[in-house]
Amino acid sequence: MKITKYAQSCFLVETKGKRILIDPGYLQWEESLLQKDWVNIDIILVTHKHGDHCHEESVKTIMGNGGCVIYSSKEVAEKYPDLNIKVVRVENVLNFDAIKIEVVKAVHGYMPFLQGGNEIYDNIGFIIDDSENRFYTTSDSISFKNDYKCDILAVPVCNHGLVMGPFEAALFAKETGAKLVIPCHYDNTKFPMSLDKIRNKFEKAGIKYKILEVGKMIEV
Numbered sequence: 001m002k003i004t005k006y007a008q009s010c011f012l013v014e015t016k017g018k019r020i021l022i023d024p025g026y027l028q029w030e031e032s033l034l035q036k037d038w039v040n041i042d043i044i045l046v047t048h049k050h051g052d053h054c055h056e057e058s059v060k061t062i063m064g065n066g067g068c069v070i071y072s073s074k075e076v077a078e079k080y081p082d083l084n085i086k087v088v089r090v091e092n093v094l095n096f097d098a099i100k101i102e103v104v105k106a107v108h109g110y111m112p113f114l115q116g117g118n119e120i121y122d123n124i125g126f127i128i129d130d131s132e133n134r135f136y137t138t139s140d141s142i143s144f145k146n147d148y149k150c151d152i153l154a155v156p157v158c159n160h161g162l163v164m165g166p167f168e169a170a171l172f173a174k175e176t177g178a179k180l181v182i183p184c185h186y187d188n189t190k191f192p193m194s195l196d197k198i199r200n201k202f203e204k205a206g207i208k209y210k211i212l213e214v215g216k217m218i219e220v
Contacts, residue, residue, distance in 0.1 A: 008023070009023045046085070089124075195211060
């Protein structure tokens with residue numbers, strides 16, 4: 001399994017002959033992504049409706065190249081009716097030959113500035129299981145009780161009331177049994193987070209982690 005990180009919470013997972021793009025948003029977006037990186041995409045997964053997780057024009061371009069299917073929540077499908085989204089719900093399981101994708105619960109934090117159409121009511125995460133590794137991306141989620149297990153965890157760490165901070169993310173990671181944690185969401189300039197603080201909290205908790213720069217890939 002190859003995992004490439006892009007801005008915010010966007011990841012490209014390549015495994016078993018499939019290229020799966022998760023949350024392609026507008027932050028640090030460049031047109032070159034559609035020419036080099038986000039090409040030959042088989043599956044797009046979108047966790048919630050915010051534009052930093054779903055850049056509509058990019059998704060339209062990717063879908064326009066044919067052979068790509070997009071899955072997301074009912075709330076996302078209603079916001080982007082032109083994207084022909086296949087609606088999924090928590091506990092759904094998608095099967096693609098040797099790959100299984102589990103749709104799991106996520107709880108987006110709330111702040112008053114989300115009023116006026118930006119509050120998230122229908123948020124989901126995904127676990128991609130290729131029978132060798134389980135890659136879990138939590139979405140923009142605060143910590144919540146669950147029994148999800150994975151080998152690799154992509155977890156947001158910017159805090160600010162919307163998602164987990166480093167302390168909660170470390171505790172959450174331990175509960176999942178993740179052998180490797182990839183922090184994300186810290187590179188949103190609107191909600192900055194110190195990498196030193198992430199390192200400090202994760203190392204104190206005994207978390208094995210890898211901070212990936214935008215466009216960098218790790219193979220597991």
